[in-house]
Amino acid sequence: MAQKAEETRFELQKDRMLRAAARCFNEKGYSGSSLKDVAAILGLTDAALYYYVRNKEELVYLCYVRAAAVGREAMGRAVSEGLNGMDTVRRYLRYHIEIMVGDRGPVAIMSEIPSLKPVHRDEVLELSRQHSARFEEILKAGIEDGSIALCDVRMTGNAIMGSINWIPKWYHGDPEMGNMIATEFPVILTRGLPPETA
Amino acid sequence: MAQKAEETRFELQKDRMLRAAARCFNEKGYSGSSLKDVAAILGLTDAALYYYVRNKEELVYLCYVRAAAVGREAMGRAVSEGLNGMDTVRRYLRYHIEIMVGDRGPVAIMSEIPSLKPVHRDEVLELSRQHSARFEEILKAGIEDGSIALCDVRMTGNAIMGSINWIPKWYHGDPEMGNMIATEFPVILTRGLPPETA
DNA sequence: GCACTATTTTAATCTAGATTAGAATTTTTT
DNA sequence: AAAAAATTCTAATCTAGATTAAAATAGTGC
Numbered sequence: 001m002a003q004k005a006e007e008t009r010f011e012l013q014k015d016r017m018l019r020a021a022a023r024c025f026n027e028k029g030y031s032g033s034s035l036k037d038v039a040a041i042l043g044l045t046d047a048a049l050y051y052y053v054r055n056k057e058e059l060v061y062l063c064y065v066r067a068a069a070v071g072r073e074a075m076g077r078a079v080s081e082g083l084n085g086m087d088t089v090r091r092y093l094r095y096h097i098e099i100m101v102g103d104r105g106p107v108a109i110m111s112e113i114p115s116l117k118p119v120h121r122d123e124v125l126e127l128s129r130q131h132s133a134r135f136e137e138i139l140k141a142g143i144e145d146g147s148i149a150l151c152d153v154r155m156t157g158n159a160i161m162g163s164i165n166w167i168p169k170w171y172h173g174d175p176e177m178g179n180m181i182a183t184e185f186p187v188i189l190t191r192g193l194p195p196e197t198a
Numbered sequence: 199m200a201q202k203a204e205e206t207r208f209e210l211q212k213d214r215m216l217r218a219a220a221r222c223f224n225e226k227g228y229s230g231s232s233l234k235d236v237a238a239i240l241g242l243t244d245a246a247l248y249y250y251v252r253n254k255e256e257l258v259y260l261c262y263v264r265a266a267a268v269g270r271e272a273m274g275r276a277v278s279e280g281l282n283g284m285d286t287v288r289r290y291l292r293y294h295i296e297i298m299v300g301d302r303g304p305v306a307i308m309s310e311i312p313s314l315k316p317v318h319r320d321e322v323l324e325l326s327r328q329h330s331a332r333f334e335e336i337l338k339a340g341i342e343d344g345s346i347a348l349c350d351v352r353m354t355g356n357a358i359m360g361s362i363n364w365i366p367k368w369y370h371g372d373p374e375m376g377n378m379i380a381t382e383f384p385v386i387l388t389r390g391l392p393p394e395t396a
Numbered sequence: 397g398c399a400c401t402a403t404t405t406t407a408a409t410c411t412a413g414a415t416t417a418g419a420a421t422t423t424t425t426t
Numbered sequence: 427a428a429a430a431a432a433t434t435c436t437a438a439t440c441t442a443g444a445t446t447a448a449a450a451t452a453g454t455g456c
Contacts, residue, residue: 028313029228029313030227056414115226162360163357165360169309170360180350192386254445
């Protein structure tokens, strides 16, 4: 239910485009990727992209909004299924990574927010902040329910999210590797969270 | 002793330039930052930069080489001072972060290696690989000396390094915050490494 | 202060790549 | 299969920003 995009040909094609763009941007950056590069992946001409977006800036903007949506979706699912703070964190990581390395990927790294025009920049920044805040809430909940040791949630959140954000930089579509990341990362990134069982 | 750059006016100015460039690149990406942006930070004209580098591509290349050198330096120091695998990892993280958030920063994120010209790309990739490999060696050593639990060193390495690489994306020069990162991150990122003391 | 070198600037050029308008093609509807 | 709508292409523009050459300024040793 989380995919709002209707199944119309237009929407499907547009989504394909966002994924192609994400792939380019993740690799060579926003300004470093030409519309021709993106179009080439789709077997189209650069001009054709303008049928789907007003301009290049909007293309990145949409990529970032999509990335935020994907993250929010994973987190929402984790929150509703999680048994406690710790379990929720693990689920979130797993769900988010599964999407990134799955066929709904690649997901754009939000690495060039400053390049967006002010309105878009502010909106994306806000989405990004909300995501971090929500993640920190989960950590706090975990601390309270005793599943997570007392820690600086801001720093811990930054540490874990950095790891996640960087994945697209070195993961390039090998599904075998993708599965490994999806199973290993949640464990690795949370092994340090529980209180000493001493 | 690790700083090779001689203290000549030229070298000092060149290094200032690399740090200015790193700041721009980290924020808006390689192609997204104009030479004018970089020059402005130094109070210079864009054309002046050509006195120090052949072209823009070389500027990024040098930024990346510098970043690699900084990482290598931190790791070298950690290896020579570390008491065991675990301790070496902690020291490396601490030393590396200290440089990133200190006055030798900012250090460029190597996020657009594919944009480099082949020769440079290959060289930087190789440096990057060496760094990862060396880090994994330290993890292995830790597993052998019992200070680190058995784990997939490749994945664990990727997870930790991702966290580090992402720091410049959200750290923007507040020294207070800088200290916090330097003290907290090494702890957070290694808390999950030791074997269960059960 | 002079001669020489190092550094920076001014003022062009040059090019890749974003953007646009309109034509052409494909898909869908009836 | 014709008409209408949706999608893509061709062929221009247009512009930011990289690059260059030559002039101007600052710095240094004598």
